[in-house]
Amino acid sequence: MKTSSELRKFLITQMIEVADGNVDVSVAKGVCNLAQQVYNTVNIEIKMALANEKLESTSIKPVEFDADN
16 A cells, blocks of 8 residues: 555455454454544545645654654
């Protein structure tokens, strides 16, 4: 998977398999977690679009995770 769209398609396919009874109940809980990730990917895309609009041409800098600071 290379895009959020491809990820969503995969997750939706897994949800359909659960709904059709082709996936074990214990796996269904994992699929529910995957469904949450579908929402999260869309939410991130919306937040990035809004941030890009507000920042116009300003670049977005990565957040550094340095435990020493």
